[in-house]
Amino acid sequence: MPVIEVRDLSRKFGDFTAVNGVSFEVEQGEIIGFLGPNGAGKTTTINMLCTLLKPTGGSASVNGFDVASRQDMVRRSIGLIFQDPTLDERLTGWQNLQFHAMLYDVPAAVFESRAKELLEMVELTDKVKESVKAFSGGMKRRLEIARGLLHHPKVLFLDEPTIGLDPQTRRHIWEYLVKVRDQERLTLFLTTHYMDEAEIADRIAIIDHGDIVALDTPSKLKAMVGGDVVTLCTDDDERAQRVLAGLGVTPTKRDDGLRVEIDHGDRFIPLVLGAMSAATPPVTITSVNLRRPTLEDVFVKLTGRAIRDEEADQMESMRRSRMMRGGGRR
C-alpha cells in the first residue's frame, strides 16, 4: 500500500489556484522530489499533506489516514523540516528535542535512547547542551533532522531543507538523509529548486502553476530531452537562427544564447561552425557549450521557461535577512 496517496488534490486562495488537482502515489522507503519555481505549488502541497492547510478539492492520505478527517493520526505519522528553522533558539538543543518528545508523547525512556542515537548520527552529541542560538545554520538543520525523526515518523517532509546553507553543508545534510532512509525505510518527500539536489530522489515530480507536468525517475526525465544540449552565442542571433534552420534544427533563444537539443552534439558542432562561416556575411560564433541534459533542461522543455536561479537566490537572501531581523527581535 502506498504511504502517500493523493487524488485530484487542489487548493485555491480566493481566485488563485495554487494547486490544481494533482494526483500521485508514493511508496514506503521512496524519496520523492518536487521540483519547480517559487510559487509553483510545492509548499502548498506539502502544507496540505501535513494538515497545516485544508484542501479545497480532492483528497489525500498519509500512512493510510485521510489528511482532512484524521489529522491527529497523520501528524503522528510524519516529521517535518521547514524552509526556515523552527527551533526555539532560547533553549538548548536537548531541550528542543525534549519538547518535541513531550508534544509527540514519546515516553521518557524511549526518548533518551532514541535522542542519543539520532544525535550520534547527525554528529551533534557534544553540542546538544548548548543554546541553539550559538548553532550554525548547518547545525540547526541537523538538529531539526534529529528532532523530526524522534517519534519514528513514516514520512519525513522536507521543504527546501538546504536553503541558505553552503554547498559543503548541503552535501552533508543529504548524506544524513539518505542514510536515514536506508536505515529506517523512511519515505522522504522533498521540495527543492536546486537541480543537483533533486537528483537524489528516486522519482521527481515537475510542478508548474499548480500542475504536475511530469513525474518519473531523474534518468527517464532527462531522456525526454533528446541527446545533448548545445548552447551557442553569436553576434547575430537572428541570422544564426536561419543558418541553424538550414541545418534542420530549431533552436530556442534563451538568456545564455541559442539552445539546440540534438543527438551527438560533438559531431553537430563542426557542422554549425562550417555553416556559420559559409554564410554571407559570416556569422561570428563567440562561444559554444556542449553538455548532457540536466533536470533544468527538462523543466525548460516541459514549461518553456527556466527555473530562474536568480529569482531563487533573491528569495533566499530576502528570507535570510528576514530571519536575521527576526532573530534580533527575539
Added chain:
Amino acid sequence: MATNTQPQDITVSRSRLVHELKGVYTIWYRDVLRFVRDRSRIFGSLAQPLLFLFALGFGVGQLGRAGLGGLPPNVPYIVFLYPGILCMTALFTALFSAVSIVWDREFGFLREVLVAPVSRISVALGKVAGGSTIAMIQAALIMLLGPLLGVHYDFVRVVLMLLTLLLLAAVISSLGILIAARQKTMEGFQVIMQFLLLPMLFLSGAFFPLTGGGGTPALILRTVAQINPMTYGVEAMRQIALSGQLPSALFLHSPGVDVLFLLGFFVVFLVPAVLLFSKQD
C-alpha cells in the same frame, strides 16, 4: 535501528484528555523555561515598573495632599500607587508574552507546535497559562519591594495578591491571544499595542483614584475605565494589598465584585481567542 518501537501504539490507547492536558502543560512549560533561562529579560523588564514607581511615586507624591483628594493623610502616594504598578507589570508581561505567538508564527517555532499531534485548543490554553504564570512571577518580584514601602504582608494577603495577579494576567493573556490569533505579521501589530497597552494602563486608575472629582471629564474617565479589565484588577489588588488603610469611597466596587468582573472578562476573551486560534486555513 529499532523500527517497531512505535510510540503511537502506546498513546492511541491513552485517554485523549490526558494527552491534550499534557500538550497544554508542554506549551506552558516551554514558556516558563524560556523565561527562567533568560535572566537579562527578567531584570530588564523590572526596570520599567521601578521607574514608574519611583518617578511617579516620589515625584507626584511631592505635590502634597491637596492634589490627591480622598487619600488618608497616613497613606503616602507611593503606597497608593504601588498596587497599580504591580498590575502594570502583569499587564505588560502578559500582553507581550501572549502576542509572542505572532513572532513564533512568523519566525518558525509555532509551526513545530502546529503540526504536532496536539489540538490547537490546547496550544492556545497552554499559551494563556504560560503568559499568566510569567506575568505573575514578574509582578511577584516587584511585590518584594512592598515591605520597604511600608506595605504590611501576611500569608493570606500574599496569597490573595498572587491570585489576583494571576487572574488579571490570565485575562490579559487571553486578550493578547485573541488579538494575535489571526495576525500573520508584525505589521499593524505595534499599532494595536500602542492603542491598547497605554490606554489600558492610563485609563485604569493605576495612578489615581477613579472616584475623585466631579464634572464631565471625570465622568468620562470613570465610564471608559469601567470597560477596561485592568481597572478591576487594579481595584481588587489595591483593596487587598492595602485593606483597612483606604476608605471604600475611593473604589467603584468591592474586591469580590471586581474579581467577578475579571472572571467575566476572562471567559469573554478566552472563548473567542481559542476558537479563532483553532480555525484552520
